[in-house]
Amino acid sequence: MAKAPQTAITPTRAEDYPEWYQQVVRAADLAEQSPVRGCMVIKPWGYAIWEAMQQALDRMFKETGHVNAYFPLFIPLSYLEKEAEHVEGFAKECAIVTHHRLEAGPDGGLVPTGKLEEPLVVRPTSETIIGAMYAKWIKSYRDLPILINQWANVVRWELRTRLFLRTTEFLWQEGHTAHATAEEAIQETRKMLGVYATFAKDYMAMPVIRGEKTAGERFPGAVNTYSIEAMMQDRKALQAGTSHFLGQNFSKAQEIKYLSNEGREEFAWTTSWGVSTRLVGALIMTHSDDDGLVLPPKLAPQHVVILPIFRNDEEGGPVLEYCHKLRGELATQTYDNAPVRVLVDTRDIPRADKKWQHVKRGVPVIVEVGPRDIQGDTLMPKRRDESSAEKKPAVSRAEFVSSIGTSLAAMQANLYNRALAYRQEYTRTFTDLAEFESYFTAKNADKPEIHGGFAIAHIAEGPESAAVFAKHKLTVRCIPLDDEPGFEEQVEGKCLFSGKPTKVRAVISKAY
């Protein structure tokens, strides 16, 4: 065998995973740092992926009875202070508006003036401002449930940021619901966790584990926090979405009361749930390879890119005509209930640059069309998830066109299956603490930077795990729900750390 081919991304995943991630974001032209500390610019290709995510999620929210609305960007400080745990959780990372005017200062430059009587916090999340409105809107049990979602930007002042994964400003959706009973609110919390899991599986081709967070990992002010956890290719976990049962904590702090069917005044039960542009980071780290981004077809802004190849105008005429005709034919085909999205890239830049640009951007299918392809009316389409070493026979144009929907569906399924197999390969159940520790420390011969994975272990409450977790930078990612595959049956066991008997099994790993 010849030596491994050079890759489009340097370094490779095995060489330096964090740097590989930054280089994929850059090579795929998804986003970049802005001059504003910690705030990113989401570039057109990255934003188109977010739009595709939004569109699918928005439809799923509406199908489950939710409507969209919009609440203010600013939260008066006194509102944030109403729920004690909540404000404590966010106080250290708030952007605060204190003035509303600029005027020339003593040295000529502009300085903030018009000091506000009460500072305004740029929303880090909207429980308190939305709760204040719900307190006004809800009078009787007839006004419940309220099922509202908001698409918005939020700000959390982060010191260490990474594009998409952790940024000072990010885009997200936040659902906020109010219910007459705890049962109904819990059901909503779990239902929306399920919507996130379905979206992750069906659109992102990303397998996730749905579970409950431990007390220390709860959303500030929540009674219970649930999350979906995905394994990235460096075997760390990424929390990809959360759904919170807030009990009556916020309704008591904000007086969200209703008159019940029996005429009693009751506090409402509330929930909140959200996913953010972090999902784009999750998508990158789940599927991409050493040649750049790999996009699941359902979220790809373009499904097929056609690259016309010709040396002169004489060749160019028929080639371009053929390409545009091919685009038209492909666009009559459907995938995911919509026309296949096709681009003919006619830009006047070097052939190899152009091709690699689309490879690095993760376009699912790339097809080059030159005079010889036209002559035979056959094509050599390249599917992004297939190895470039693997040579496939040419297919007739007619067959390429008629099978494009099937081909995209096959790629979508392949990406999911590959990611699931990877997670399964690096998920192990432990009953021995030494083996557990070795799992997170043993170096891997071929991939020295990547080791460990998800560990499943019985765990009981208590301080015994803390030292081990701190030593290896581990956290309990979640306690999987009892309808998660593999966790349906309660199994008696002993806590891996304290030896105490327990039925609780957790997913433990390093995490983003």
Add this chain to the structure above:
Amino acid sequence: MAKAPQTAITPTRAEDYPEWYQQVVRAADLAEQSPVRGCMVIKPWGYAIWEAMQQALDRMFKETGHVNAYFPLFIPLSYLEKEAEHVEGFAKECAIVTHHRLEAGPDGGLVPTGKLEEPLVVRPTSETIIGAMYAKWIKSYRDLPILINQWANVVRWELRTRLFLRTTEFLWQEGHTAHATAEEAIQETRKMLGVYATFAKDYMAMPVIRGEKTAGERFPGAVNTYSIEAMMQDRKALQAGTSHFLGQNFSKAQEIKYLSNEGREEFAWTTSWGVSTRLVGALIMTHSDDDGLVLPPKLAPQHVVILPIFRNDEEGGPVLEYCHKLRGELATQTYDNAPVRVLVDTRDIPRADKKWQHVKRGVPVIVEVGPRDIQGDTLMPKRRDESSAEKKPAVSRAEFVSSIGTSLAAMQANLYNRALAYRQEYTRTFTDLAEFESYFTAKNADKPEIHGGFAIAHIAEGPESAAVFAKHKLTVRCIPLDDEPGFEEQVEGKCLFSGKPTKVRAVISKAY
């Protein structure tokens, strides 16, 4: 004649137009003031209208070659200061972030800490932060044009606010483009003005005049500002969208340079253009009546609301079954290339309340279905733009279903024609200053609050008009483009105010 019927909205338009507007917003459940000064909450029905607008506009932007992206909410003060006129235009209305943390203060409450080295301005518009990125991205003429749009929230600190029309925070889109030549940038500016005008006409059923702003009304930093101007039912103008040719003002301030085809370093030519949630205010004031909101079908979140009428469970069974079947049949029909949107409102609230709620919310077609309607299999659908006095014969269910698309299209056309006729009725050309002044002062016998309208007059540059304008609170709304109907031919005339000869004709009126 009996006395005028009572209306759902008090006061009526004729009685108190500004208050009527507030009451329509309230009765249609579109938005309300939040506890944050000047910031509104856009409620689900209002937000659904904005979503419908976004969807149509977004498609039109993409069809004209634009892509979406996202830039930071915050602008470093030094960036805003780079373009002198620009910062002067916005300095008095900026929300400024000065701190990034909250800590317990001397009296126990939280106070802002972590002072920023450089204050951040919450974007009032994004020319400067986007320009900074363009300066990085653009190197050669091959990188041009850049055609990017952003959907975002912006903040302008307003002292007097009115829901949708003027709020401290509002939602909008802002297009920002960069070009190699002035001609191309001017063409883009005009093209996007055209897109806005087409959207206003085809979706909002709102006739607009496209024109150029006078120097005093230009966007801070622009060479030329164009706008679309619409007449509201109180005959005031509302500026519904603007498109700016920025020349090289911003590219010089921000060093947006490119290497030309001939190897010369040149400054790019830029444009920006935007519409906002203000359009919802324009929509309300163009079509609504004394019974509340009237929605053009293309932007209506629901096209048809079916109201089941029954006195007991025995009647209820067949009525509900009929209603759901009817909904299914209507949903197989299409309007504006999508299925007709139908809701069966089964809520257990009094019949009249329920019906009037939908009337006030502007649902295009409302149909009540009771036992007798089922028996005859005929219905009495009510189109929101038709007078309630006008009795129409019942139609068979089959006919109602098969004609729903046509009926919605007829309503859409009727709203446009009605608004156009209204504008034409209250648009007059003046060559006599006394008549002009009387037009804006004479009281209207039947509508004492409403007088004047649009005045067309020749106008030359100079100070002569200022006193008249100030006296009657008038502004030049725009100099209509030479392809606006009625303005195709240049007509020599004398300035209404100075008598100087001029070819320039302007639209003059009171305005929002």
